[in-house]
Amino acid sequence: MKNVNKNCCEFKNFVQEWIVDLAKDAGLDISGFRHKVTQEFKQHILSNHGNAETEENRGQVAINAEDLDNIDEILENPTFAVAGVKRRNKYGVMEDRIILVKNTDRGTILFEEVLFGKKNRALNAKSLIIKKGRITEESLRNILASNAKNDITNMKIGYADAVVAKSTIHSV
Numbered sequence: 001m002k003n004v005n006k007n008c009c010e011f012k013n014f015v016q017e018w019i020v021d022l023a024k025d026a027g028l029d030i031s032g033f034r035h036k037v038t039q040e041f042k043q044h045i046l047s048n049h050g051n052a053e054t055e056e057n058r059g060q061v062a063i064n065a066e067d068l069d070n071i072d073e074i075l076e077n078p079t080f081a082v083a084g085v086k087r088r089n090k091y092g093v094m095e096d097r098i099i100l101v102k103n104t105d106r107g108t109i110l111f112e113e114v115l116f117g118k119k120n121r122a123l124n125a126k127s128l129i130i131k132k133g134r135i136t137e138e139s140l141r142n143i144l145a146s147n148a149k150n151d152i153t154n155m156k157i158g159y160a161d162a163v164v165a166k167s168t169i170h171s172v
Helices: 016-025 039-049 052-057 063-070 070-078 138-145 162-168
Strands: 003-005 009-014 032-040 080-088 094-103 106-114 121-132 156-158
Touching: 003 094, 009 063, 009 070, 009 106, 016 080, 016 094, 016 156, 039 063, 039 121, 052 080, 063 070, 070 094, 080 138, 094 138
Parallel strands: 032 121
Antiparallel strands: 003 009, 009 032, 080 094, 080 156, 094 106, 106 121
């Protein structure tokens, strides 16, 4: 289910209930929210994370248009999700983030900002990075803690399937 709004963005499926519950545990009410992917987001990703040499120096994989085509899979079937993380924006204001991690042969991290507007209640795709290996809870904590703009003191991690989580995610 997707809905295009004035060619600027796509509103994707509603946020899954287990992610809504996770956010509630972190003090956020995102019930009824949808995922939002804008053209600005796609342009940002390709221009800032599409250079192979730059991304290699960051320990990441360059993102291409095909990777952007896989965003629906990340939104619909994340390996795990994180709520309760805040990030300082360019004005110094701390903004809530929801983070979705998808592990395949490499680890993909999608950062979404929580928009609480009267008409715009959505999880807005903000950034996307791809790591060479799988992302574990510990590696994600390290990635987030390494940036002074992030506050992870209220970080909560949840899984769609707790059985799979114990067998595949907790290995370091």
